[in-house]
Amino acid sequence: MSSDAPYQSPESQIINKQDFATQKVRILSFTQRIGRLRYLAYLGCGLFLFSFVSGIFGSIILAALSASESISATLFGQLALVITYTPLLIAVFVLTIRRLHDLDRSGWQSILLLIPLVNLIIMIALMLVPGDQQANRFGPPPGENTAFTWLGALIPLILLLLALGVGYWAYQDFQQVSEKQPTSVPRNQSYALANSSKA
Numbered sequence: 001m002s003s004d005a006p007y008q009s010p011e012s013q014i015i016n017k018q019d020f021a022t023q024k025v026r027i028l029s030f031t032q033r034i035g036r037l038r039y040l041a042y043l044g045c046g047l048f049l050f051s052f053v054s055g056i057f058g059s060i061i062l063a064a065l066s067a068s069e070s071i072s073a074t075l076f077g078q079l080a081l082v083i084t085y086t087p088l089l090i091a092v093f094v095l096t097i098r099r100l101h102d103l104d105r106s107g108w109q110s111i112l113l114l115i116p117l118v119n120l121i122i123m124i125a126l127m128l129v130p131g132d133q134q135a136n137r138f139g140p141p142p143g144e145n146t147a148f149t150w151l152g153a154l155i156p157l158i159l160l161l162l163a164l165g166v167g168y169w170a171y172q173d174f175q176q177v178s179e180k181q182p183t184s185v186p187r188n189q190s191y192a193l194a195n196s197s198k199a
Helices: 036-067 070-103 107-113 119-128 147-180 187-198
Strands: none
Touching: 036 070, 036 119, 036 147, 070 107, 070 119, 107 119
16 A cells, blocks of 8 residues: 555554653652652651651660660660661662663662762762652652652752751850950970069
8 A cells, every 4th residue: 555545544652641641649658669859858857757756766865875774775776776767767768769760760879878978979969869750670750759758859959948047056155255365375385484474
C-alpha cells in the first residue's frame, strides 16, 4: 500500500498512559519515589522532631548518669544513644533511597552517605537535582506537592535562618564583652616590669 492512499490509518507514536501517571505518596513507604521538596521536607521535619525527642531523652539520661557514676550507668547511656540514633539513621537511608529512585539510580548508592563530606555533597545534590518527569524503572513519578509539603520544606529553612541569626547575635555579644575586658599582661612581662621599677 502506498503512503499516498487516502484511507490509510494515520501513523503516530503510541502514548503510554503510565508515562504520565503519578502515584500517591505515602510517608512510610520504602519503595516509592519522592521529589526534591518532599526529600527536604521529610528530612528537615524528621531531624527537627528527632532533635526534640533526643534532647528530652538525653537530658533524662544525663540526669541519671550524674546521679550514678558506675560503669553500668555509662554503658546504659551509650546503649540509649545507639537506640535513639538508629531510627534516624534508617529514616535518612530510606529517604535517600527513595530520592535516588526518583533520579532512576540504584538505592545502593545511598551507602556513600557513610563517607564524611561526600554525604554532605550527595544530600545537597539530592535537594537540587530534579527527578525524572516520567515513569522510570522504579515506578511513576510522585504526585503534586501539597501545602503541607511546602510548609514542611520551609520549617528547616526557617530554623536554619534562626540558628544563623542567634549565632551571629551571640558572636556580636561575645565581641562586645571581650572588648570591654582589660587585656591581661603576661606573667613574664609583669615580673620584668616589677624588677625594672625596683632598679
